[in-house]
Amino acid sequence: MGKASDRSRTNKDPALTMFPMMNLMVILVPFLLTSAAFYHMAIVNTTVLTDNPETGKIQDTQIIPLDLYLYLKAEGLTLESSRPMYEGKSRVDFPMLPPGNTYDFPGLRDILIKVKTENELVTTMFILADPGVTYDNVIKAIDHCRDDGKPVPSPEGPPMPRELFPKVTIMRAQ
Amino acid sequence: MRKTISSKRGSRRNRIQDIDLNITSMMDIFTILLVFLLKSYSVTEAVLIAPKDVALPTSTSQIDPKVSIDIQISKTSVVFDGKPVVAVIDGKIDRSYYDENNLIAPLLKVIQDKLKSFEYIAQLRQDNAPQVEDTGEEGEEEDETAEKSILVMAHKELDFKVVEDVLYTAAGAGVGKFRFAVQKLGE
Numbered sequence: 001m002g003k004a005s006d007r008s009r010t011n012k013d014p015a016l017t018m019f020p021m022m023n024l025m026v027i028l029v030p031f032l033l034t035s036a037a038f039y040h041m042a043i044v045n046t047t048v049l050t051d052n053p054e055t056g057k058i059q060d061t062q063i064i065p066l067d068l069y070l071y072l073k074a075e076g077l078t079l080e081s082s083r084p085m086y087e088g089k090s091r092v093d094f095p096m097l098p099p100g101n102t103y104d105f106p107g108l109r110d111i112l113i114k115v116k117t118e119n120e121l122v123t124t125m126f127i128l129a130d131p132g133v134t135y136d137n138v139i140k141a142i143d144h145c146r147d148d149g150k151p152v153p154s155p156e157g158p159p160m161p162r163e164l165f166p167k168v169t170i171m172r173a174q
Numbered sequence: 175m176r177k178t179i180s181s182k183r184g185s186r187r188n189r190i191q192d193i194d195l196n197i198t199s200m201m202d203i204f205t206i207l208l209v210f211l212l213k214s215y216s217v218t219e220a221v222l223i224a225p226k227d228v229a230l231p232t233s234t235s236q237i238d239p240k241v242s243i244d245i246q247i248s249k250t251s252v253v254f255d256g257k258p259v260v261a262v263i264d265g266k267i268d269r270s271y272y273d274e275n276n277l278i279a280p281l282l283k284v285i286q287d288k289l290k291s292f293e294y295i296a297q298l299r300q301d302n303a304p305q306v307e308d309t310g311e312e313g314e315e316e317d318e319t320a321e322k323s324i325l326v327m328a329h330k331e332l333d334f335k336v337v338e339d340v341l342y343t344a345a346g347a348g349v350g351k352f353r354f355a356v357q358k359l360g361e
Contacts, residue, residue, distance in 0.1 A: 018197060018201065021201070022197070022201070022204075025201075025204040025205075025208060028208060028211075029204060029207055029208060029211065032208070032211035032212065033211060040357075040358040041222045041224070041230070041239055041355055041356065041357060041358065042233060042235040042236055042237050042238065042239065042355075042356055042357075042358045043235065043237050043238070043239050043240070043325070043353040043354060043355055043356065044233055044235045044237070044353070044354040044356055045237065045351065045352070045353055046341075046351075046352045046353075046354065047350065047351055047352065048341050048342060048345045048352065050342060050345045050346070072334075129334040129335075129338070131333060131335045132333060132335075133333070133334050134330065134331055134332065134333065134334060135231060135328050135329070135330055135331070135332045135333075135334045135337050136231040136330035136331065137334075138334045138337075139231040139232075139233050139330070139354065139356060140231075142233075142354075143233050143234045143235070146234070146235070147234070149234070170338065170341060170352075172338060172342065
């Protein structure tokens with residue numbers, strides 16, 4: 001009797017008990033689904049220039065070697081300074097690009113690289129936007145002012161682009 | 175998982191049949207899902223959740239978000255700290271909301287109230303804090319609290335004039351630094 005039952009037991013196919021594993025999955029998957037980030041967020045730091053001495057300050061510095069102003073208008077971009085920025089120029093206009101009438105951000109970045117080369121110490125950019133300019137275009141302008149967009153290998157970490165004018169101050173257009 | 179059914183067909187005696195449910199494919203799905211979710215699981219200082227009616231602009235910025243009070247600007251309203259403050263109609267804030275300094279009066283008031291409560295809490299913490307020798311780390315923490323920054327989550331298609339007016343109103347209330355929430359490009 002005992003031998004027969006042993007034999008029948010050994011004839012059964014061995015089955016892996018998956019229930020604990022399934023239980024774990026059923027708990028883990030909903031938890032991860034609720035906390036999953038399907039797109040990652042970042043922040044863009046800015047300040048605003050006001051009459052208030054407490055808040056209307058330029059980021060981290062009160063002394064600016066060269067004042068750079070970027071105007072976003074309906075007809076295009078204008079980069080301006082009270083002093084020569086590069087090759088003796090103190091103003092550069094960037095008309096809208098066809099097709100689609102988009103801002104010439106690549107052209108702006110090329111000029112900003114030249115300005116940065118001649119003015120290594122300058123890190124601040126003032127941005128002024130006319131009514132009708134979208135928030136998205138202002139963020140794009142800040143992005144193009146921040147760095148040259150060409151990541152180079154860094155021994156300390158991931159490849160990073162060269163910084164141009166990372167400190168952005170928003171000004172009200174008159 | 176097992177289910178027992180009785181079957182009389184083809185036999186005079188009731189026979190008990192064991193039916194095994196094949197869960198291999200389900201396990202495959204779960205395993206793939208688990209690996210994907212574990213990979214996309216981010217451990218950062220702050221997890222921001224953009225409101226449904228705010229489509230954030232994309233940016234190449236790699237700066238991780240920090241916890242701070244937020245202003246959400248959608249196509250229909252300006253929300254401060256979770257409460258709607260002023261309405262946005264046809265992409266504009268009604269002029270009746272503005273004061274003589276061209277600031278949005280209701281928003282100015284709620285931001286000032288919030289900052290006052292923060293100052294009060296900071297004062298209480300300072301009064302109740304044990305007297306210890308100052309270190310560099312503590313100084314950094316103090317600076318961070320005193321910085322008075324606001325996180326701005328604005329719809330990308332909005333006229334920047336609306337965002338600008340909100341920024342200047344917050345600056346009028348004493349906010350010195352602004353953080354625009356953006357969607358990381360290419361992720």
